[in-house]
Amino acid sequence: xxxxxxxxxxxxxxxxxxxxxxxxxxxxxxxxxxxxxxxxxxxxxxxxxxxxxxxxxxxxxxxxxxxxxxxxxxxxxxxxxxxxxxxxxxxxxxxxxxxxxxxxxxxxxxxxxxxxxxxxxxxxxxxxxxxxxxxxxxxxxxxxxxxxxxxxxxxxxxxxxxxxxxxxxxxxxxxxxxxxxxxxxxxxxxxxxxxxxxxxxxxxxxxxxxxxxxxxxxxxxxxxxxxxxxxxxxxxxxxxxxxxxxxxxxxxxxxxxxxxxxxxxxxxxxxxxxxxxxxxxxxxxxxxxxxxxxxxxxxxxxxxxxxxxxxx
Ligand code: UDP
Ligand code: MG
Numbered sequence: 001x002x003x004x005x006x007x008x009x010x011x012x013x014x015x016x017x018x019x020x021x022x023x024x025x026x027x028x029x030x031x032x033x034x035x036x037x038x039x040x041x042x043x044x045x046x047x048x049x050x051x052x053x054x055x056x057x058x059x060x061x062x063x064x065x066x067x068x069x070x071x072x073x074x075x076x077x078x079x080x081x082x083x084x085x086x087x088x089x090x091x092x093x094x095x096x097x098x099x100x101x102x103x104x105x106x107x108x109x110x111x112x113x114x115x116x117x118x119x120x121x122x123x124x125x126x127x128x129x130x131x132x133x134x135x136x137x138x139x140x141x142x143x144x145x146x147x148x149x150x151x152x153x154x155x156x157x158x159x160x161x162x163x164x165x166x167x168x169x170x171x172x173x174x175x176x177x178x179x180x181x182x183x184x185x186x187x188x189x190x191x192x193x194x195x196x197x198x199x200x201x202x203x204x205x206x207x208x209x210x211x212x213x214x215x216x217x218x219x220x221x222x223x224x225x226x227x228x229x230x231x232x233x234x235x236x237x238x239x240x241x242x243x244x245x246x247x248x249x250x251x252x253x254x255x256x257x258x259x260x261x262x263x264x265x266x267x268x269x270x271x272x273x274x275x276x277x278x279x280x281x282x283x284x285x286x287x288x289x290x291x292x293x294x295x296x297x298x299x300x301x302x303x304x305x306x307x308x309x310x311x312x
Contacts, residue, residue, distance in 0.1 A: 004036040005109065006088030010078035012044045012207055014096035015053045022057050022064060024102045029063060032106060039064045041096070042082045045072030055309065070303040076178035076216075077302050079158065083171050085307065092161045097201040100159040104196045108161040117189035120160040121196045122153065133213075140217055147227035150185045156193070157181075165189065176294050176301055179216070179223045222287055229288065232281035239277055246270075 007025055011018065022039065029037035043051050043066055054066040067085055069078065079093060090112055094100040104121055111119045141154035158180060162170070169187040170180075208216075221228065304312060 002034060002036045003090070004038060004088040006038045006040055006086035006091040007105075008079065008082035008086055008091050008093045009039065009041045009096050010044055010075050010082065010093075011041050011046060011050050011054075011096045012072060012075070012078070013046045013048045013050060013205070015046070015048045015050045017097045017201075018050065018053050018057060021096055021098055021102070022061055024098075026061050026063070028102055028105055032109070035109070037063050038086070038088055040082055040086050041066040042078045042085075043068045044075065044078040045069055047072075058308065065308055067307050068305045068309075070305045073302050075158075076180050079180055080170075080174070080178065081302050081304065083167055086167065088164070090161055090163050091167055093158050095159070097206075099199050099201055100157075101196060101199055104159075104194055105161075107194045111192055111194065112161055112163065115190065116192045117163040117166050118160060118184065118187075118191045120153070120156050120184070120191065120193050122193045123155045123157070123198045124195050125197050133210075140220075144220060144224060147221070147225040150182070150224070152185065159196070160184070163189070174301055175223070176297075176299065177219055177223055177291050178301075179220045182220060182224045218287075222291060226288070228284045232284050235277055236281060239274060243270075243274075 009021070018041070025037075025039055029035075039061070041054055041064065043054060051066075051068055054064070058064045058066065065085075067081055069081060073081075082093070083091075090109075092105055092108060094102070100121065108119045108121070138154060141152055145152040162184075166184075166187060166189050169189070170183055173183050173186075306312070
């Protein structure tokens with residue numbers, strides 16, 4: 001029996017890139033025909049004519065299937081939809097914009113045949129990204145790594161091959177606030193990597209601006225670790241201790257030297273800094289509580305409008 005390889009491609013406004021990507025994948029599929037191949041595109045509520053493009057492409061390439069989500073949910077959720085619908089014995093996740101070069105896929109398959117379950121592609125270069133984005137990204141991974149027991153891999157994105165066992169594991173993680181990169185680490189399994197050079201986006205525009213990236217970064221920390229809560233506790237303990245010491249100092253000073261009314265600046269500083277710390281701690285609590293709130297609603301993470309244009 002030939003094994004089935006699925007390629008999962010989340011797509012948001014990718015009408016320009018898809019006609020370039022799919023023929024490349026088709027080429028690989030024809031070359032490695034001792035496998036069966038499926039390309040699954042998840043149309044994540046695109047605002048352009050991505051759906052029509054997919055329809056046209058399916059006319060030409062019968063290996064292509066597509067899911068149309070009911071609205072734009074974001075890449076993380078689009079990937080979950082893909083996990084649910086891929087049929088393959090393994091799956092390769094890749095971006096539609098050819099930043100993830102398809103020629104790496106055969107190398108991944110080799111490793112898969114060697115018995116690895118999760119083969120991630122690590123970037124040697126990060127392509128055309130601003131200096132600030134690169135630096136911020138490295139700084140962020142550094143911090144994230146310090147707060148968790150799981151291994152955090154910088155320069156590793158979602159471009160990877162996952163065995164069916166990993167797909168089944170990921171399907172069980174159905175939280176609404178998703179940070180898939182953390183999930184790959186969480187599930188474990190036998191991992192290895194292949195190196196690749198990030199290419200520049202071939203067409204269309206990146207939908208990840210600093211705001212989305214910032215939100216994803218916060219999501220990463222909050223869904224990965226509860227260390228911020230611990231920090232709030234520690235800061236609280238330390239300030240309480242300092243306050244106690246200060247109280248003793250004032251108490252003794254008042255007994256020894258009386259109580260002249262002074263120290264207004266000290267008062268203000270103490271009040272303001274304590275107030276600030278309290279608000280910060282409350283904010284952190286709130287962030288976690290907000291997530292508990294959305295998760296307890298237990299809503300389906302996404303809705304599918306059609307699969308290959310058929311209602312389901
Ligand atoms: N994407 C998606 N839903 C979104 C935003 C992006 O499915 O809401 C897809 C997009 O089509 C692409 C991949 O996620 O295939 C990566 O997006 P992008 O290239 O914009 O991000 P970057 O490479 O700049 O991080
Ligand atoms: Mg991209």
